[in-house]
Amino acid sequence: MARVRVEGSVDLTIDVGARLGVNTDSLTTAARDQLESAIDDLAWQLGEFIDLIWPVDTGASQADWESAAEDLIWVIRNPREYAEFVHRKGETVEVYTQIEAESERILAGKLSVLRAIAAAGLKETTAIPQPIPAPPRQPSVVSRLGDLFGARVRGFQLQSTRSRERDRARLRAR
Amino acid sequence: MSEVTIESNLGEVFDRFYAEAYDHEVERHLADVLGEAVTEFKDTLRGDGKAPGEVWPIGTVKKAKTSGRNYYVKPGTKGSRRSGRSLREWRSKIVGTSAVVFNNARDPRGVRYARFVHLAKPRQRPGLTDGLGAAANAARDTFTEVMTKAGEDMAEILSDHMGAK
Numbered sequence: 001m002a003r004v005r006v007e008g009s010v011d012l013t014i015d016v017g018a019r020l021g022v023n024t025d026s027l028t029t030a031a032r033d034q035l036e037s038a039i040d041d042l043a044w045q046l047g048e049f050i051d052l053i054w055p056v057d058t059g060a061s062q063a064d065w066e067s068a069a070e071d072l073i074w075v076i077r078n079p080r081e082y083a084e085f086v087h088r089k090g091e092t093v094e095v096y097t098q099i100e101a102e103s104e105r106i107l108a109g110k111l112s113v114l115r116a117i118a119a120a121g122l123k124e125t126t127a128i129p130q131p132i133p134a135p136p137r138q139p140s141v142v143s144r145l146g147d148l149f150g151a152r153v154r155g156f157q158l159q160s161t162r163s164r165e166r167d168r169a170r171l172r173a174r
Numbered sequence: 175m176s177e178v179t180i181e182s183n184l185g186e187v188f189d190r191f192y193a194e195a196y197d198h199e200v201e202r203h204l205a206d207v208l209g210e211a212v213t214e215f216k217d218t219l220r221g222d223g224k225a226p227g228e229v230w231p232i233g234t235v236k237k238a239k240t241s242g243r244n245y246y247v248k249p250g251t252k253g254s255r256r257s258g259r260s261l262r263e264w265r266s267k268i269v270g271t272s273a274v275v276f277n278n279a280r281d282p283r284g285v286r287y288a289r290f291v292h293l294a295k296p297r298q299r300p301g302l303t304d305g306l307g308a309a310a311n312a313a314r315d316t317f318t319e320v321m322t323k324a325g326e327d328m329a330e331i332l333s334d335h336m337g338a339k
Contacts, residue, residue: 044280047259047262047263048259050262051255051257051258051259051262052255056255056256056258058220058222059220059232059256059258059261060217060220062256062258062261062262063216063219063220063258063261063262063264064216064262065262066262066265068265068278079213147205148205148208148209148212148266148267148268149209150205150209151202151205151206151208151209151210152209152210152212152213153209154206154209155206155209155210155213156213164213164217168217168222169222172222
């Protein structure tokens with residue numbers, strides 16, 4: 001299973017490259033683009049599934065589901081502090097487990113296609129002299145402040161969605 | 175690639191922070207402010223959670239028995255469910271010194287449509303302002319507002335931190 005973190009918030013992100021045994025550096029640009037596009041299609045399918053099965057009250061947690069391709073990573077996550085516990089009325093099964101299972105099902109169905117793209121797009125490793133690699137990029141705001149998901153998770157731990165909704169309702173009533 | 179992208183530059187103060195006064199805890203604090211801004215942005219777009227939404231319209235769909243396709247119906251219609259795809263597709267990231275939100279919502283045929291989303295009232299005519307529909311324009315205003323506030327808060331944090339150095 002793909003589960004990365006489930007602690008109220010849910011992170012089911014899948015490293016598709018690792019499943020295929022490749023990384024972005026080992027692939028041609030065309031193959032990378034093809035794989036990212038294919039992962040994006042999987043992400044779209046899962047998004048539709050989420051919209052179909054996720055119970056909606058205020059829509060806050062539905063709106064915060066993210067399913068998208070980032071390079072060879074399939075990002076699947078929700079920062080809301082109660083996303084883990086959402087279930088359908090009268091049922092005990094947590095809905096995120098269904099999303100997790102569906103992501104695995106969708107990925108399994110496409111794995112042979114993804115493998116074929118990756119195999120055809122492996123860079124030649126022989127002979128051609130490689131240019132001297134550029135020095136590593138300086139640490140930037142991208143790499144450092146980039147974990148907005150983690151920041152949002154911390155925000156919901158500090159102030160719950162319910163408390164936020166109360167504050168917002170009060171503001172609207174003014 | 176993305177249908178709607180909105181960017182807010184956070185300024186060169188970050189360069190000074192990283193060059194002269196880096197501190198892990200302060201950085202985490204800055205990220206938390208940004209995270210709150212993104213949450214505020216999405217919550218504001220969602221409005222009170224009742225279709226069609228206050229800023230970003232949220233449709234209600236029902237599946238046709240014969241074709242199996244979804245079609246839009248009035249909220250509360252029996253057998254309907256809330257669509258939420260284009261609201262869900264608002265995503266955020268940091269690029270350089272900017273906070274960026276973007277929307278890649280696409281239909282089953284792959285057509286990206288976020289910039290065509292219009293507000294329920296008044297109904298929008300063809301001919302989009304700055305290439306964006308009214309809802310995307312309203313989203314841009316909302317993002318500008320929350321990021322202005324976040325920028326002020328972050329500047330204050332950095333100012334306190336660098337002043338104490």
